[in-house]
Amino acid sequence: MxxxxxxxxxxxxxxxxxxxxxxxxxxxxxxxxxxxxxxxxxxxxxxxxxxxxxxxxxxxxxxxxxxxxxxxxxxxxxxxxxxxxxxxxxxxxxxxxxxxxxxxxxxxxxxxxxxxxxxxxxxxxxxxxxxxxxxxxxxxxxxxxxxxxxxxxxxxxxxxxxxxxxxxxxxxxxxxxxxxxxxxxxxxxxxxxxxxxxxxxxxxxxxxxxxxxxxxxxxxxxxxxxxxxxxxxxxxxxxxxxxxxxxxxxxxxxxxxxxxxxxxxxxxxxxxxxxxxxDLNLFPNDLVDPETKAPLKISDGVIGERVTTELSLKGLPRIRYATGDVIQVLTSECPGCGFKGRRVKFIGRSDDMLIVKGANVYPSAIKKVVANFIPDLTGELRIVLTNPPPRVVPPLQIKLEYSSQLDKGKLGELERKIKNALHTEARLTPEIIWCEPGTLEKALTKTPLFEKNY
Ligand SMILES: [Zn+2]
CATH class of the missing domain: 3.40.50.12780 (ANL, N-terminal domain)
Structure with a gap:
């Protein structure tokens, strides 16, 4: 602690x-x-x-x-x-x-x-x-x-x-x-x-x-x-x-x-x-629907695209600038520290969004579920796209790296658990492709989310 x-x-x-x-x-x-x-x-x-x-x-x-x-x-x-x-x-x-x-x-x-x-x-x-x-x-x-x-x-x-x-x-x-x-x-x-x-x-x-x-x-x-x-x-x-x-x-x-x-x-x-x-930015009081760009009403838990308007900058202020960041706005008091103002959680990028069987899926949501299986997994993943996004022909293919500590005999059981979790938490029924530890390259800045096979 x-x-x-x-x-x-x-x-x-x-x-x-x-x-x-x-x-x-x-x-x-x-x-x-x-x-x-x-x-x-x-x-x-x-x-x-x-x-x-x-x-x-x-x-x-x-x-x-x-x-x-x-x-x-x-x-x-x-x-x-x-x-x-x-x-x-x-x-x-x-x-x-x-x-x-x-x-x-x-x-x-x-x-x-x-x-x-x-x-x-x-x-x-x-x-x-x-x-x-x-x-x-x-x-x-x-x-x-x-x-x-x-x-x-x-x-x-x-x-x-x-x-x-x-x-x-x-x-x-x-x-x-x-x-x-x-x-x-x-x-x-x-x-x-x-x-x-x-x-x-x-x-x-x-x-x-x-x-x-x-x-x-x-x-x-x-x-x-x-x-x-x-x-x-x-x-x-x-x-x-x-x-x-x-x-x-x-x-x-x-x-x-x-x-x-x-x-x-x-x-x-x-x-x-x-x-x-x-006083710096109107954010997060201006939120729009990522697809239609229609304004969304701010309420606790609302999810939408962040629009930035810099209220006090003088050089190159961005005004009503659609950032592509999809965020969740929380208006309730912070349960941890009692801060009464707005809080936001990052959900994903609107240009990373996938549509699987009509539902919007953000790679970050998949990453979040997968991270629950560390240390059996290394946490590295790639989403394999066989045609240009956002529409995905199911099943969505996900490459996962098992860790060197995992007994390979337990891979089947692990796969079942991961699929269950993805189904409950992200409404996905993916196909999992296993990779040996250390074979998915890890970048120091931004690791690619997608492997584009099209
Ligand atoms: Zn807090």
Whole structure:
């Protein structure tokens, strides 16, 4: 059993929200929304165009409900076109939705999209960075990382979005030991063993991978003496077995976070990301149906696609931007820490969604069921697609890797149990293809979910 660092409630980054009701917070957000819409309309040709096409003016939008009557302004593909246009017409790659002058931009971070064309989605002015840093400091503080501490930071460095987090780390007077994930796990472990960081930031898959790599090198990740690991991306920490394995192996607490928008609390159980920044983003009060993009009513447990609207950023604010992230919004008080604001759990990516016999299936749901069978399984899996998604001709084929500890005579029994669990928990009747331990490649950043045989 781990000792809790701080037996306390997650608070909003901006303390004024701590005494507000949810209605008052929404009213505050609507005020920021009205100002932001006027700002983007005034400053970016793209947003003026969108309003004109919709036959509306920023002044027409008073409430979130009014705002949701407007179409989706942007998604990854539209953003890419907007960038193409600004490269051709204005000579910069940020897009026609850039609201500041290009020379005011001090950071740009891309995401490693699957299409191969990077999008400069995370493009900030100095003022934006100062604003965002507060959220990182707030999270580090909650996780017990203080000025003077060191923090292992192992993501893809450089032009990638995660690099923006480093400003926040440094502004908290914490020294990042920033080892590019591409340096490899041996190198990451070496730097960590030498520098004795108090905390670490990485993906859950890297945290898991380092446990195995350290053991291969005759070491133990517990020797690192970490007190907190902050993970971003993937469903990892939302799976109880993965959270437990990481916490038990490192002997520390793990926090799941989503950019500057929020993080999970100190509870033993995972209660989702606590949305601590209502002044930064309208999220999660704007949720749409992933297929029709029709607005969904926010209620406890509702599932839909996250639409992002940045309420306070000035450089390249995203407005009514469909992210493709399918999330569950929880409006009830956190049973763990008592936080009264919104919480969200990541369900999957709308573009990863499969349709099996008319039902929507997210690979993350399969991963969650499969993780219950660790250590009989390694937890690695691939979903084999024989024709282009989302429609799958049943049975869905899943490749699973049994672990080296498993007595192979028990494989049949294990298969029956896994099929039962997938049937009850994900309404699936799959075909399981067994793989020898270590034959499914494990990536340090994003492990592929699908094996495409078409
Ligand atoms: Zn909580």
């Amino acid at each position: 781990l000792t809790k660092l701080k037996e306390r409630k997650v608070t909003y980054t901006n303390p004024i929200f701590n005494t507000m009701t949810e209605e008052e917070i929404i009213s505050f957000q609507e005020d920021l929304l009205r100002k932001q819409l006027k700002y983007v309309y005034r400053n970016a040709e793209y947003y003026r165009r969108i309003f004109h096409e919709a036959g509306a003016y920023p002044e027409d939008i008073r409430t979130i409900a009014d705002f949701q009557q407007l179409p989706i302004f942007m998604d990854k593909a539209i953003e890419r076109n907007s960038q193409q246009e600004s490269m051709e017409r204005l000579g910069h790659p940020f897009g026609m939705h850039l609201c500041s002058s290009p020379d005011e931009i001090v950071f740009t971070g891309t995401t490693s999209g699957t299409s191969g064309v990077p999008t400069f989605t995370y493009t900030f002015t100095k003022e934006d960075i100062d604003f965002l840093n507060r959220y990182i400091r707030h999270m580090l503080d909650y996780g017990g990382i203080d000025a003077g501490d060191r923090l292992l930071f192992s993501h893809a460095l450089g032009i990638y979005a995660t690099s923006s987090i480093l400003f926040g780390v440094r502004s908290h007077s914490v020294l990042p030991i920033d080892v590019d994930v591409r340096a490899g796990s041996k190198s990451i472990l070496q730097y960590a063993m030498m520098s004795k960081p108090k905390g670490a930031m990485m993906t859950p898959s890297l945290a898991e991978h380092l446990i195995d790599r350290a053991a291969e090198l005759g070491r133990d990740v517990r020797e690192l003496g970490l007190q907190a690991i902050f993970t971003v991306g993937e469903i990892g920490v939302g799976v109880p077995e993965i959270k437990k394995r990481i916490e038990d192996s490192y002997g520390c607490r793990i926090y799941d976070y989503l950019g500057e928008l929020g993080y999970s609390c100190d509870s033993e159980e995972y209660y989702g990301i606590h949305c601590v920044a209502p």
